[in-house]
Amino acid sequence: MSKLDLKGRSFLRLLDFSPEEIEGLLALSERFKRLKRARVPHRICGGFSAALIFEKTSTRTRCAFEVAAAELGMHTTYLDPQSSQLGHKESVADTARVLGRMFDGIEYRGFRQSDVEILASRSGVPVWNGLTDEFHPTQVLADLLTIRERFGRLSGIRLVYMGDAGFNMGNSILAGAALTGMDLVICAPEIELYRPSAQHLAACEVVAAKTGARISFETDPLKAARGADAVYTDVWVSMGEPVEIWQQAVRDLLPYQVNRAVMEAAAPGAVFMHCLPSFHDLNTEIGRNIHELFGIEEMEVTDEVFESPASIVFEEAENRLHTAKAVMAATLTDAEEELDRLGI
């Protein structure tokens, strides 16, 4: 197989990469996972520094990048919305030029995709997209790894994405499925808000034509779920969306809840997936608020499905670490050569 050559590149959207490059990142993630499990040190980025910028809250992404960086031998500086000048007193372009002189790489979680693109073009160092309103590529890389671990392949796997397909997760799942030859069914209401843009869909269809991926739409959840190997969903209202849309979201997306009937319609051995965090019970402040307002105890997935043996959500969460490590190592170094050189 050809060598993975991503040194100096940014990781902003999955569609910036070829199917072979995505495959290379998955293979590198698996390699790092084996090393971590065997407790073999792999500090191939010793002496490198990364800035981790979060304009929205995070558990998985921040921890994945911090732990991955530490295990690669890197130093990190965490910047939250309150503790930097970004956006309030200093533009993204100016911040990029400052950070690019101090750090070897920058992780960015924020609102506009254009901001992460400005950071990449102005900083001169690799920038890793830790979620924007439009895309969440490091999450989907972890999801692809998780599906492949479970089924031994990605090509031809029938993945049903249920609910809000018009925001970051829906867009990135669509791109990831197209790049890896999956059979993706998008099950969402026929409302523009919950659908990928025509432009993004067209770009994914071009890729799908090369990989053999299939992309289809269905509005009936039980029909969509028929024969599914994996059923994926996300929250109904994402970070950065106005709270006023909750009422509409509950009305429009409750029929797309992943529940026992949906999983029973899926293929035997089908798995349930979610990027997390998830509203599957009343153990969150938002979950309790929504319960008070609309009387529902579970949202995009029932607690029964979330806690069932079919649920692989925590495998996905773990794989955020291994894939974040692959993304950083591959864009900062000749990672495979470094690991080969160490004989690990």
Ligand code: CP
């Ligand atoms: N899935 C994910 O990105 O989680 P966090 O918001 O906790 O980073």
Ligand code: NVA
């Ligand atoms: N769509 C969700 C994903 C969280 C990981 C959000 O943007 O809030």
